Amino acid sequence: MPEPRIPFNWPYMTGKELYYIAESHFNGRLAGDGPFTSRCHKWLEARTGCSKALLTHSCTAALEMAALLMDVQPGDEIIMPSYTFVSTANAFVLRGGVPVFVDIRADTLNMDERLIEAAITPRTRGIAPVHYAGVACEMDTIMAIADRHGLKVVEDAAQGVMASYKGRALGAIGHLGAYSFHETKNVISGEGGALLVNDPEMAQRAEIIREKGTDRSRFFRGQVDKYTWQEPGSSFLPGELIAAFLWAQLEEADRITEQRLACWDRYHQMLAPLETEGLLRRPVMPEGLQHNAHMYYVILSPQVDRQQVLDEFKRNDIGAVFHYVPLHSSPGGQRYGRAHGSLGVTDSHSERLIRLPLWLGLDTSQQERVVATLRSAARSAQS
Numbered sequence: 001m002p003e004p005r006i007p008f009n010w011p012y013m014t015g016k017e018l019y020y021i022a023e024s025h026f027n028g029r030l031a032g033d034g035p036f037t038s039r040c041h042k043w044l045e046a047r048t049g050c051s052k053a054l055l056t057h058s059c060t061a062a063l064e065m066a067a068l069l070m071d072v073q074p075g076d077e078i079i080m081p082s083y084t085f086v087s088t089a090n091a092f093v094l095r096g097g098v099p100v101f102v103d104i105r106a107d108t109l110n111m112d113e114r115l116i117e118a119a120i121t122p123r124t125r126g127i128a129p130v131h132y133a134g135v136a137c138e139m140d141t142i143m144a145i146a147d148r149h150g151l152k153v154v155e156d157a158a159q160g161v162m163a164s165y166k167g168r169a170l171g172a173i174g175h176l177g178a179y180s181f182h183e184t185k186n187v188i189s190g191e192g193g194a195l196l197v198n199d200p201e202m203a204q205r206a207e208i209i210r211e212k213g214t215d216r217s218r219f220f221r222g223q224v225d226k227y228t229w230q231e232p233g234s235s236f237l238p239g240e241l242i243a244a245f246l247w248a249q250l251e252e253a254d255r256i257t258e259q260r261l262a263c264w265d266r267y268h269q270m271l272a273p274l275e276t277e278g279l280l281r282r283p284v285m286p287e288g289l290q291h292n293a294h295m296y297y298v299i300l301s302p303q304v305d306r307q308q309v310l311d312e313f314k315r316n317d318i319g320a321v322f323h324y325v326p327l328h329s330s331p332g333g334q335r336y337g338r339a340h341g342s343l344g345v346t347d348s349h350s351e352r353l354i355r356l357p358l359w360l361g362l363d364t365s366q367q368e369r370v371v372a373t374l375r376s377a378a379r380s381a382q383s
């Protein structure tokens with residue numbers, strides 16, 4: 001009999017989500033910015049130290065808000081990695097901005113901070129570091145560059161909830177930060193996200209942009225006697241049912257992170273011999289940061305054929321996947337962005353990376369099966 005499938009992802013639910021949704025239903029509170037949204041905002045502000053947290057429909061929406069807040073104009077350049085999800089670039093391209101792609105570091109696969117300064121031109125407006133796999137970018141260096149050149153920093157911390165850099169929460173270090181609560185992330189609400197506003201000067205405008213360009217939030221707090229159109233904005237706020245779901249998750253965020261880290265650590269131990277054998281390398285964690293076990297990936301050695309390994313996972317009914325097609329080599333990236341310098345590390349590593357299943361409830365025997373499959377597949381896929 002074939003062994004049961006091991007899915008790539010399995011969304012974890014705490015058990016309280018429906019209870020809180022029922023509470024919103026019972027109280028007739030369905031539109032956004034109700035009591036659950038407010039609880040989520042306070043939790044995010046307390047846990048990250050940002051000046052203002054605002055729930056959004058998605059991390060994508062939070063990044064779009066960031067581009068509006070920065071007043072990105074056609075032709076303005078934003079420096080970012082090519083090795084990222086499309087939303088990092090799209091948010092700025094929607095305003096006419098130009099993503100300028102720099103290479104990543106070979107250890108963390110994060111944007112290489114040593115390449116940023118050379119990519120700055122008179123049109124540069126901002127830097128968008130992406131904390132890949134919940135592992136922090138070198139934020140001290142990035143913030144110092146931004147200060148020297150008067151640039152804004154927008155952290156794409158979609159994968160960085162509950163992770164930190166030198167004791168500071170990811171997403172709360174740059175001028176703005178964006179979180180994702182998508183089903184595939186650590187803390188979830190199906191679709192969902194948050195904008196963290198760290199520069200207090202942008203906090204009031206952020207509220208306005210999120211509420212269709214009006215000062216409705218101030219009106220609800222009794223600070224103005226009517227609300228009016230102030231500037232271009234949109235509807236970026238989720239309804240209360242999503243916030244109720246998210247609240248059940250945030251309450252358990254410490255436990256979720258702990259259990260993911262335990263699962264991550266087991267992989268890391270089990271895979272050490274494969275690294276010694278020269279089949280792959282495991283993720284690298286620089287000093288001074290705490291990751292959140294968002295992802296376990298391996299970088300196959302150059303002589304190992306990735307497609308053969310992926311085929312073998314598929315034959316064994318194991319959900320292992322690869323990503324990303326680098327943005328500079330995608331049709332959208334070629335049309336709307338440009339590369340600065342060689343993107344050799346991006347190209348070579350994106351072609352050798354495999355993500356392993358990692359979710360709450362994945363047990364040791366399942367992980368052993370994943371590792372055994374990877375070992376035999378990688379051995380036989382060597383050229």
Ligand SMILES: *Cc1c(COP(=O)(O)O)cnc(C)c1O
Pocket residue numbers: 057058059060061084085087088130156158159179180181182191192193
């Ligand atoms: C998941 C992800 C996003 C998009 O998040 P959504 O909430 O689905 O919009 C953006 N950037 C990165 C790096 C991501 O991993």
